[in-house]
Amino acid sequence: MFLGDGMSLPTLAAARTLLGQRAGRPGEESQLSFEAFPTVGLAKTYCVDSQIPDSACTATAYLCGAKANLGTIGLTAAAPRGDCAASQRRANRVHSVAAWALDDGRDAGIVTTTRVTHASPAGAYAHVADRDWESDAAVRAAGADPRQCPDIAHQLVHSHPGNRFKVILGGGRREFLPEHVEDEEGAPGLRADGRNLIEEWQADKARRNATYHYAWNREQLLQANATLPDYLLGLFESSHLRYNLETDPATEPTLAELTEVAIRSLARNERGFFLFVEGGRIDHAHHDNHVELALDETLELSAAVARAAELLDERDSLLVVTADHAHVMAFNGYTHRGGDILGPSDDADSDGVPYMTLSYANGPGHRRAEGSKRPDVTQDADYRELRWRSHADAPLASETHGGKDVAVFARGPAAELFAGVLQQSQLPHIMAYAACVGDGARLCDAHSAAPERD
Template sequence: MFKKLGVVALSGALVFSGLSLSSVDAAKPDHAGKGKGNNGKVENVIYMIPDGFSADYATNYRVYKGEDAVWDEYLKGMYTTNSANSAITDSAAAGTAMATGVKTNNGVIGLDPEGNELETILEAAEKAGKSSGLVATSTITHATPASFAAHVDNRNNETEIAKQLVASDVDVILGGGKNNFLPISLGGKQAELNLVEQAEEKGFNFIETRDQLKNIEDLDVEKGDKLLGLFAGDALAPELHRAETEEPSLAEMTETAINVLEEDKDGFFLVVEGSQIDWAGHDNDSAWAMSDVAAFEGAVEKAMEFAKKDGKTIVVVAGDHDTGGMTTGAYGSMELNANVLRNVTATGDYMATQLNSNRSNVKEVVEAHTGLELSEEEVQRIQKAQNASMEINTVVSEHARIGWTSTNHTGADIPLYVYGPQSQKFVGFHDNTDLPRIIKEVMKLK
């Protein structure tokens, strides 16, 4: 049976303005909906993880959008992210901490540093009779979603993670990574077994396209049914290119997951990852980053709409770490200009593939996909660059007044946004391991 959850996790970043967290929280009206805030019952949790997102992403996104993000007024605090063996975490260790409340080593999923299996907050919710779901724009076997339902010592073993997901009690699985579920003879990369067939035997309805997702009633999906949606062999396309595919948006996957899971009268626990914010950060691609934050916000809006109507759901928005060391303002300018990124229609990587052999068409390609007017110096930089994609991204970021300090993760603290009953319990400065502990408390899980 599917169940209803009452917690939604939102992660983002706001700029603090001198008030203490407690005074900010106290000064704001109670927006917990029917749950009436501080003491309301929590049946459902929507744990939303914008991978790689930090306070500077939040500020630049506000400029990009031209107004506050849906999560801004629900800022509750911030938290640290180090792993057990490094000051800077990877997504596996961060996801494990956010799922289990225990630090582990980078690269490890669902195990402590000694290799002992850890129970996740999603698994604890399932033991309490609740339904569960995982949604991501990466492969669904990628580090963050895997951390809530799998236990492996190497995050790269995505075939084993796929096996564990099929064998688990997760009810809704939506994302990319179909190759990890199919045998090599059917085009898969690694899988030895046809895990899609095993999933169907276990009661999953299997879908592969956006149209199928939008019309699941045509598949006779009933209350209590399971749903497996694998919409690409590998990860889904970046948001900038999603419309060119048959792949659904993160908002569409989130809405469908909620619609299926809410049929469970005991509640549900849903994890939603905006996976590719992180990948854009690794590429220092500010337009890709902002467009995927926008896609993530669309998913948060779907979660919030449900939470406000339901009154027993909490939405937690919390990134797992910062990626790229994005800055708000750069290159000596006192202006913020991220709004120019709204005109960008392609990733830097895609634009680089459109350059001819001698890169004589740099100006035409980049201007066509960005709406920016390049100087001759900028054109020459891209023509001479060892990595044309990265140089395109640098030029675009310069126009947007966005700087980058790394192509890896950083140790920056991460903002925490929470909406719904008992959201005040999240107020304060935390470690990432505190989040599942607080969720456990508000859900009254054993």
């Protein structure tokens, strides 16, 4: 399952246009790798208690198969955000398709460009009343007891199903290290309990007499790709991985490279595997109104999907690509065919002031009007630099999510079931049916036992 965090429909249209324009074409006719998949549907993204979702309640939906409350992960809507006691009640917990796969003898793993403890990947393994409880210090700061409600990093290392993931690749070293310990690049940890969870992960694998490898840079990852240990943990930044356009390729792997290593590792299990891959920084760039970064991160996800499609046979491997929620980037104006997707519209407002083809309904890109006219953003001193902010209507410190449906693309066994307008929480149940795991196993058994009809 590939997840473009915040990958709205306008983001897809703009990203494919940028892809073509980078190749010297008009752009609009271009196609992202997964847009060639035979099945396309839409998913409704709302939370139980919120019209506009976040990445926590949506992760619970598309990975665990249940709608949830804003900010909660791996819990039913009976657990309010921040309620530690409610999160510990077994009846309030829901389990992910990754756990269903493991229980059936498959392998599982996660890959992300965010912290591996961030909301989206945490949906694969955590049960937590607040998505911000990534380390014990965050649990304590909220007035809860981490001994009663373990933090997300602790759950990944010590609890089922995270402690059985064969591959964990992303960022977030700080959530695993004590406050007094600096990581390989000099950034301090955040943990207040004095525990080094990276070392505890290594010790756990040693006790199992398994081969294991911890990587913090690209070279070490490629070494692991050559040897393929039983377990692989890669944490490549203190927090999130850097944006592709701002990274150092000598030290930080691409999402496609991470995906290939994960697939090669997990594919050794003859029974199969479940892998979650997130292009998580699409969302972060949108929140900051950095439209070029958001579109480029979308292209990186497309490249990762293309690599997976090359490695996996369509006859026995289901690939699903979707988003968790939308954003409020607008693709607007009456620009001529092939017009610069990152430039101004051919049109102008009623005062004759230019506006951008891609702009935002709200966010940090707001410019206050001087007099009765909007400011001309094309006159900004940093206009079109990588971190130049496109115009936003309502001023906010961070651009918001949108409530629009998101696309679902599928290729492989049972792909046709992803067509139509779906509840987001249906997605893992369809995947489970295709793989015959979890509740889907009973449906598979019933289907195979049904008499054939003439």
